Amino acid sequence: MLLSKGTKSTSNQLTEALLAEHRPVLFRYALLQLRDNELADDAVQETLLAAWQTASSFEGKAGLRTWLVGILKHKIADHWRRTVREVVTSDFDSVDNEEGEAGEGDENDFFMSDGHWNSGPTSWNDPEAALNQQEFWAIYEACQNNLPPKMAKVFMLRELVGLETDEVCRETGLSDANYWVTMHRARLRLRECLETRWFNQSKAKKEKRHA
């Protein structure tokens, strides 16, 4: 790097405030994997500290957040190496090579060959009210976890962690086109699951499709 090694040049690029801006996203990312506020907080803290200390190795090419997420991943991996729990993380980082889980058949479950809905979305009765019910969140979580791993990852990075579309693509190695397809399928599936298991519970139309 051309930058002279002094702290002055790097602090021009990376200020504490700049790093702090990314804290919420990093925190949500960590939380989803560690499932524990304190652990997530620690991991983010360590990440920001490490970033601060190694600011000179930041090349700015990939973008600050990508770089930070990269550090955070290591911190999280460290954590899992230390403790032996293997809970949720595996579906986050080790699914990159899955193929075909979001196969062609997926949308055909929802649409007929002429492009019309198979059994289309019905209207939901007072969805806002559901947000305040504890039972709803259990269903929501179950539905979200029911998504195929890679799909779940993409959906979570976008909607829960709050990464931008291009960041999700970098993070998952998806092409732009695949991103749209994957997100769309995730929404179709999640929507249907919520409808079946919560909003239309009374109608209980059992579908054969089940992972």
Place this chain on the structure above:
Amino acid sequence: MRNCREITALVSQGMDKKLSFGERLAIGFHVMMCSHCRNFQSQSQFMRKAARRYTGQLQNRPDKKP
């Protein structure tokens, strides 16, 4: 004319990027007449809201600092 399958794909894309005027028009016109796609549209927005709320719950703890 785009069918439901295509319209919903556009609706999904519209959640994450700005669609062209023509695309937005196509969606608007379609959902005026198609309740299924209209439901899909509003429910997609609802799911986004739910996802954020879900994360909010995860990080809710009394001693959390901003």
